[in-house]
Amino acid sequence: MKTISRGIPPTLLLLTVFLAGCSGSDPVRYAGLQSTTQLQPNTGDNASRIPYRYSKPVDWQKYHSVIIEPVSLYNGSDSQFDDMSSSDKQALASYMQQKFRETLQPRLRVESTPAADTLRLKLTLTGAGTTPQVVGTVTKFDLAGGPYNIVQSIRGGQGMMSGYVNYAVEVYDATSNQLLLAYVAKQYPNAMNVSATIGSLSAAEVGIDKGAEELAEMLK
Numbered sequence: 001m002k003t004i005s006r007g008i009p010p011t012l013l014l015l016t017v018f019l020a021g022c023s024g025s026d027p028v029r030y031a032g033l034q035s036t037t038q039l040q041p042n043t044g045d046n047a048s049r050i051p052y053r054y055s056k057p058v059d060w061q062k063y064h065s066v067i068i069e070p071v072s073l074y075n076g077s078d079s080q081f082d083d084m085s086s087s088d089k090q091a092l093a094s095y096m097q098q099k100f101r102e103t104l105q106p107r108l109r110v111e112s113t114p115a116a117d118t119l120r121l122k123l124t125l126t127g128a129g130t131t132p133q134v135v136g137t138v139t140k141f142d143l144a145g146g147p148y149n150i151v152q153s154i155r156g157g158q159g160m161m162s163g164y165v166n167y168a169v170e171v172y173d174a175t176s177n178q179l180l181l182a183y184v185a186k187q188y189p190n191a192m193n194v195s196a197t198i199g200s201l202s203a204a205e206v207g208i209d210k211g212a213e214e215l216a217e218m219l220k
Helices: 010-020 086-104 146-155 202-218
Strands: 052-055 065-068 118-129 164-173 179-187
Touching: 065 086, 086 118, 086 164, 086 202, 118 202, 164 202, 179 202
Parallel strands: 065 118
Antiparallel strands: 052 179, 118 164, 164 179
């Protein structure tokens, strides 16, 4: 069989290109969010993962507590769950609720009633993709997926056949209901994270972990 650069057969190269295109949809400016009209294209370094964002100057240090609303499952026509089952969506929403609470608690007390030093956090799960079992692991090392995943790992990009999570974050002043921060984001594991291929939802859960840590950094 005739080969091209680096000895990769053309059929495997085509497979690599095809599978790379099956890595899930990027988040959009979802029409059904409360903050939709305020979201603007993000021009920062993280624009590939957070394409739309809104923020205003805020002294986050004056806030010492947060009300975390139950995670919403977005059901608009522009949602990006593909064919994910209802049970998997609910499982991810529950995991998201727990993980964001755990991650924010060292910085903010979780409360149920508003006060002058309280934020209100609204999280909306807008899309997600599962990791195909066996295939998702094999592509970390095989001739078709290995080189692609290595490059993606260095670039911070999404791995081939990897699960992911799309979501919206909206942060309000709990007493005035003024929007302070909003964005839509996509998160996924490092492209060479093999452990995130064990279990169909594991990659999406790792994405939620990263999303919670990212928000915690923003609110410092």
